[in-house]
Amino acid sequence: MRAGRLVSMMLLLQQRGRMTADALAAELGVSVRTVYRDAEALAAAGIPIYGESGREGGYRLVEGYRTRLTGVTEGEAEALALTGVPQAATDLGLQTELAALELKLSAALSPQQRDRAERARALFHLDVVAWFQRSEPVPLLALVANAAWEQRAIRVRYWRWKEPREVERDLRPLGLVLKGGRWYLAASQGEGPVLPYKVANLLAAAKTEEVFERPDGFDLAAWWAENLDAFDAGRYRGEAVVRFSPEAVERAPDQLDADIVAAIAKADRDEHGWAVATIPIETEWNASGELMKLAGVEVVEPLSLRAMMRQRARAVLDLHA
Missing domain, CATH: 1.10.10.10 (Winged helix-like DNA-binding domain superfamily/Winged helix DNA-binding domain)
Known part of the structure; x- marks a missing residue:
């Protein structure tokens, strides 16, 4: 130390x-x-x-003295991939190693290179958390990451949306993904498929004695991309035609999914600046709740969704009568 x-x-x-x-x-x-x-x-x-x-x-x-003693420790080497995402290093408990690594890397640079590095640090900052959200507490993240590094199985108690809410699983952790400020664990149960688990939903976790072999050819980035494609393909089950006021168009990027925002951006505007867009929806109940976030939104089709919007708007009026 x-x-x-x-x-x-x-x-x-x-x-x-x-x-x-x-x-x-x-x-x-x-x-x-x-x-x-x-x-x-x-x-x-x-x-x-x-x-x-x-x-x-x-x-x-003493003027002119320079040392080449910049050896990188194992912990600092692990932190190397997180040099651009300091919040991730903090979540994983590697903030000290990351600071030491950055110092050693900086010491190895020439004065001119160091000036450019400091300028880049002053000009660019990466914030991985989405608007109107805060980082979720992930007290078990470091344990899970260490188990993935050691290729040790873990026994977890996990909270999920469907019944039963709390389940126990023996998992083989294969990697971690940081998406929109939230951590996800790629893990399999034995020889089963690799599935995503939200780390914030882990209620308890402990390493077991089982040491496993990483599946041949498993690529974490490729798996995550496939997982996102499958999620999007199964998420949208229909479409709706919706009119958005100029104010709603402006606020949509902060309130609605990127796919809906993209559909609005492609829509034609009328003489008053309203956009009529055909947007993807999951369910009518979900769509009505999302669209209620914005003022100046009118559902044109389907009529069942239009009726649901009217029903929810009346419920709000009755509550404030």
Whole structure:
């Protein structure tokens, strides 16, 4: 633990030049007193570090000194794939390893390359959570990820929509997918098909003694793409013709599914800016609930959906009478 901290302190000074003890303590998550002790340890090990007192003081490395000691640990190697998604690293408990890895990678860059990397960091930020949503708590994510890494089966208690709500399963975890801020586990029961499980719905999980072999040719990204295609193919069971006001057209991307938004975007507008679109729907009950999110929406067909919209609107009026 301390050895890794000493390396991090040396790389911070190499990268940033002079740093105060307070700044180093904040970066390393330790006390100022610990920084003093670590500086003494580095000096005793032959690292040319020195301190300057006064307002412009702090710790420095001798001008021109650079170390190539940037070895990546196993945990940091695991975090490498998450360098662009810090929230994912946090969910998996790898935020410390990711920070250390980024520091080592930065130390290996030339000053010009480091400036470009810092500029890119300032210009681009990836937020994987959809609008009007928050990240779901996933306290068992790290355990599941570790089991997938070790190819160890897990016994889980899982909550699902249909009865019985809570079920127990012995699963072989094959990988994790982060979609729209939600984590999904790709897993099979023995030799059965690989199915998605929402990690936030895991009520309990524990690794078992079973060690399994990963199926030959299993590709997590390809499996997920096929899973999404199958989900979309089975989700939409009908169509509806709907008129959207200009305000509804503008708000649709924040409220409705992407497939519905795409259908609205292709629709012709009348002289008042209303769009008449043929949209895909799951069920009439689901469609009426989704369309009720927007003001300025009129269902043209089917008449049964139009009647359902009228029924739900009347229920709202009666509630507020």
